Amino acid sequence: MIEATRGLRGSRLLSVAVLVLAIALVFRSLTPAVPQMADDLPTSIYDITIKISDTLFSCEIEFSIETCTDVGCKWDEDIRGDDIKLSEYAGEVLLIVNVASKCGLTSSNYKELNVLYEKYREKGLEILALPCNQFAGQEPGSNEDIQETIDVNGKDAAPLYKYLKSQKGGFLGDGIKWNFTKFLVDKDGKVVERYAPTTSPSKIENDIQKFHGTAS
Numbered sequence: 001m002i003e004a005t006r007g008l009r010g011s012r013l014l015s016v017a018v019l020v021l022a023i024a025l026v027f028r029s030l031t032p033a034v035p036q037m038a039d040d041l042p043t044s045i046y047d048i049t050i051k052i053s054d055t056l057f058s059c060e061i062e063f064s065i066e067t068c069t070d071v072g073c074k075w076d077e078d079i080r081g082d083d084i085k086l087s088e089y090a091g092e093v094l095l096i097v098n099v100a101s102k103c104g105l106t107s108s109n110y111k112e113l114n115v116l117y118e119k120y121r122e123k124g125l126e127i128l129a130l131p132c133n134q135f136a137g138q139e140p141g142s143n144e145d146i147q148e149t150i151d152v153n154g155k156d157a158a159p160l161y162k163y164l165k166s167q168k169g170g171f172l173g174d175g176i177k178w179n180f181t182k183f184l185v186d187k188d189g190k191v192v193e194r195y196a197p198t199t200s201p202s203k204i205e206n207d208i209q210k211f212h213g214t215a216s
Contacts, residue, residue, distance in 0.1 A: 046087035092124040094185035100138035103179040112201035152176040167191035
């Protein structure tokens with residue numbers, strides 16, 4: 001009697017398991033397929049083009065005390081409206097940063113980014129400082145300062161940031177957490193490091209030296 005009861009229970013459990021599996025398969029068949037994000041990504045960072053008037057401060061062209069101060073960066077009027085292919089930076093090390101002029105991290109980051117650029121630009125370092133207003137509205141700008149900001153998260157995220165995040169995920173997810181998240185790209189276009197907003201640019205110097213081949 002006991003053996004018969006156990007057999008009955010076992011068959012019921014098996015039937016329930018089969019039913020659950022069948023429901024799951026039906027649900028999966030009715031669920032629309034979601035396109036893979038990877039299919040929409042470029043194969044290389046050098047396939048990406050960015051619009052300077054929308055995304056770049058003059059700091060990328062001339063990162064100096066005169067053009068980049070504690071309160072923000074000024075536009076270089078001579079380059080406004082141009083597109084630039086990142087393939088033009090092939091063979092150089094890139095430091096890519098989403099910046100905001102009203103952030104508590106702005107002053108220290110701009111100063112230290114300036115130091116890095118002045119020290120390594122002749123050795124092939126380029127800094128792309130990309131204005132972003134997605135975090136607490138800290139890059140409001142004006143028509144004279146910034147025509148548009150760049151989205152780093154969400155469905156309208158710039159292709160550059162979709163690519164960067166696909167190559168180097170972050171802590172607790174790939175999304176950009178705050179202003180001044182930093183990505184380091186080596187001379188071959190490989191995204192080699194990602195740094196949290198609280199990582200100061202001076203802490204990145206050893207990695208810049210390493211990927212420049214100038215480390216002692």
